Structures are given as structure tokens and as C-alpha cells.
Amino acid sequence: MSQPKIKAFVMCYNRPKYLAESLDSLLNQxxxxxxxxxxxxxxxxxxNEVLKNYASNSQIxxxxxxxxxxxxxxxxxxxxxxxxxxxxMIFHDDDVLKKEALEKMILEFQNPNVVAVSCxxxxxxxxxxxxxxxxxxxxxxxxxxxEELIRRYLKPFPxxxxxxxxxxxxxxxxxxxxxxxxxxKHSDLIFLLDLISNGKLVMLSEPLMSYxxxxxxxxxxxxxxxxxxxxxxxxxxxxxxxLINEFKFKFLLKYYLQNKKKASIVLNWKLGILFKSTxxxxxxxxxxxxxxxxxxxxxxxSR
Numbered sequence: 001m002s003q004p005k006i007k008a009f010v011m012c013y014n015r016p017k018y019l020a021e022s023l024d025s026l027l028n029q030x031x032x033x034x035x036x037x038x039x040x041x042x043x044x045x046x047x048n049e050v051l052k053n054y055a056s057n058s059q060i061x062x063x064x065x066x067x068x069x070x071x072x073x074x075x076x077x078x079x080x081x082x083x084x085x086x087x088x089m090i091f092h093d094d095d096v097l098k099k100e101a102l103e104k105m106i107l108e109f110q111n112p113n114v115v116a117v118s119c120x121x122x123x124x125x126x127x128x129x130x131x132x133x134x135x136x137x138x139x140x141x142x143x144x145x146x147e148e149l150i151r152r153y154l155k156p157f158p159x160x161x162x163x164x165x166x167x168x169x170x171x172x173x174x175x176x177x178x179x180x181x182x183x184x185k186h187s188d189l190i191f192l193l194d195l196i197s198n199g200k201l202v203m204l205s206e207p208l209m210s211y212x213x214x215x216x217x218x219x220x221x222x223x224x225x226x227x228x229x230x231x232x233x234x235x236x237x238x239x240x241x242x243l244i245n246e247f248k249f250k251f252l253l254k255y256y257l258q259n260k261k262k263a264s265i266v267l268n269w270k271l272g273i274l275f276k277s278t279x280x281x282x283x284x285x286x287x288x289x290x291x292x293x294x295x296x297x298x299x300x301x302s303r
Contacts, residue, residue, distance in 0.1 A: 003033040006102060006167070007088040009078045012040040013071075016047045018094035018212060023054060026091065031102040034059070037081070041065040041074045047093075072178040072187060079177060082170055092164040094212040096124070101208035105167045108202045114142075115172035115199035116192075118161035119208035126214050133207055135159045141203040146193045147237050149201065153189050154239075154247040161203045162211045163188045172198040183233065184226020190233065227251050 008026050012019060026036050036059055040047055054060045069077065075090065082088035087106065091097070101119060108117040120135040135141070136158040143149050152160040176194045183190040192201065231244060 003031065004086045004106070006031065006034045006106065007082055007085040008034055008036050008102075009082065009088065009090045010036065010038045010093055011074060011078070011090060012038055012042060012047055012051075012093040013068075013074075014042045014044060014046050015093050016050045019047055019050045020053070021096055022091065022093050023060070025097040025099075027057070027059065028099055029097065029102050030100050031106065034102065035085075036060045038062045039065060039074065039078060041068050043068045072180055076177045079173060082168070083174065085170055087167060088170055089167045090164065092212075094214070095121075095162075095164055096210040096212070098208045102167065104206070104208060105204065108140075108204075109169060111200070113199050114202055115169050115195055117167045117202045117204065118165045119204040120206055121162050121165055121209045121211040122207050124210040124212040126212070129210060133159070134162055134211065135203060135205055137203075137205045139205055141205065143201040143203065144196065144199075146196055147239060149192060149196065150189070150234050150237055150239055151243060154234075154243055162209075164211070165209050168195075169199075180226075183230050186226055186230040189230070224255060227255075 010019075010022060010026070023036065023038070026034065038051060038054075038060060040051065040062060051062055055062065065074065065077075078090050082090075087109065089102075105117045105119060108114050120133055123130050123132040123134070143152075149160070152158060172195060176191060178187040178191050180187065195201065231248065235244065
């Protein structure tokens with residue numbers, strides 16, 4: 001039986017340090033029918049020296065985006081370029097796939113109702129591989145309802161798969177894109193919620209990749225406007241007030257710690273009001289606050 005072709009796009013942006021490791025992890029896949037497209041969206045020539053080493057590899061195609069595109073527009077361009085393949089993945093230039101990752105993930109598409117498959121991942125802090133996982137479940141999860149995906153997105157336990165680990169059925173992604181107006185830096189969740197309307201998402205509990213966490217990650221920045229925009233959007237689903245307030249509390253705490261030195265007096269005043277109103281909620285629901293603190297301790301201990 002022939003293997004269906006997978007297009008693996010690598011979103012490259014000014015990060016030559018980890019690029020070779022990411023590309024090698026794709027080249028070393030046990031799944032053979034794979035085409036690798038490096039989409040170099042760098043604002044400098046920093047990745048050129050690394051990419052020169054792969055220029056003669058027939059399995060790799062290198063595209064230079066000039067001028068450099070905004071991040072969401074870059075992702076949406078790749079969605080269009082993936083339309084001629086049956087399956088595709090949009091991978092990051094600093095993450096690492098296990099050798100058997102694609103081979104195991106594509107098996108889930110034997111169910112015709114599956115539109116995307118993702119996997120668990122170890123958290124890789126710069127070059128230090130931890131035993132901390134994104135998903136705490138011991139078995140494969142199939143998600144068909146938006147409320148279940150939102151709950152996983154908002155909570156570290158049981159957690160959700162990292163966005164670059166998704167393998168997509170191309171036909172299910174047509175007419176879906178990332179939008180800054182619909183979630184900002186959280187537009188990946190809105191994208192997946194749109195995708196669920198076309199079928200089921202599968203999250204493999206087995207860690208088949210390492211997701212690198214460092215200062216250059218977009219996930220390490222906390223944007224006030226887009227986060228509260230996200231909260232407004234998910235309120236239309238059947239999500240508990242407890243869960244939304246727990247998420248809001250953790251976000252405000254992170255945002256304040258990240259911005260307290262450079263924030264204006266007005267911003268600190270507004271943050272103070274938001275934080276106090278959320279804290280007032282926990283004062284009347286102490287068990288929810290205890291759960292937040294307990295989960296944080298568990299995450300620290302697992303690193």
C-alpha cells in the first residue's frame with residue numbers, strides 16, 4: 001500500500017540556532033513520503049548559512065519570503081500552498097519531532113471523520129529537555145465539541161497539544177485561516193474551533209515531539225487586549241465562570257510580572273482594578289484558588 005504524501009512546512013524566522021536540529025528531525029522520519037518546504041520569513045540573512053547545507057537535498061524546497069510577512073499572514077500563505085497535498089503540517093524552526101511521529105500520527109486518518117491529528121510533547125527549555133508534558137492524559141483524546149477544546153486550552157491539567165504538532169487533512173482546512181481580529185495571539189484556538197466544525201481533532205497522549213521554550217517564543221508574551229478579546233469570544237460557549245476567572249487570574253498575574261517595571265501609572269492602575277476584581281472572585285471561591293496554586297506547584301515540580 002502506497003503512503004500518501006505529507007507536506008511539512010517549516011516556518012523559519014531569524015532563528016538559525018535551532019534550525020538544523022528541526023530540519024534533521026523531519027529528514028529522519030520513519031515515514032518516507034514527505035516533502036519539506038522551508039518558508040524563510042526572516043528579516044535578515046541569519047538562516048542562510050544553515051540552509052546552504054540543505055540546498056542540494058531533493059527532499060527539501062527553500063522559499064525566501066521577501067519582504068518578510070507578518071506572522072499570521074505567513075501562516076495563511078502556507079495554508080494556501082498546502083491545498084494541493086492530501087496531508088500537511090506547519091512546523092516551527094526550533095522544535096524537534098521524534099523519528100516515528102508522522103508514521104504514528106497519519107494512522108489516525110483511517111477514520112474519515114478525523115480532520116487533524118496532534119501529539120503530546122515534552123517541554124524543551126532552550127537545550128534542556130524536561131519531563132514536563134503538555135497533555136496529562138494517558139490515552140488518546142478525540143475532540144468533537146468546541147467546549148472540550150476550550151477547557152483544555154485554558155487549563156494546564158489535563159492540557160492540550162502544542163499548535164505546531166498538528167497534522168491536517170487539507171480538504172478540511174479550506175476557507176479557514178488565522179485572524180488577528182479573532183483572537184490575536186490566541187487565534188490558533190479560534191482556528192481549531194473552526195476546524196472542529198468540519199470533523200474531529202485527535203490528540204495522541206504519546207509525546208512525539210519536543211517543544212522548545214525560550215525568550216523568542218510568542219507564547220512567552222502576554223497581550224492584554226487579545227486575551228480579553230479571547231475571553232469575550234469563548235463566553236458564548238458553555239464554559240464555567242470558575243474556569244474563565246481562573247484563566248483570567250493567571251493571565252493577569254503573568255502580565256503584571258512581565259510589565260510592572262515598564263508599565264505606565266495608568267496601566268498599573270487598570271491592571272490593579274482587574275486583578276482585584278478577579279481576586280475578589282477567588283475570595284468567595286477559595287477552593288478554585290487552591291486548585292490554581294496546586295496546579296502551579298505540580299508544573300514546577302515536573303520540570
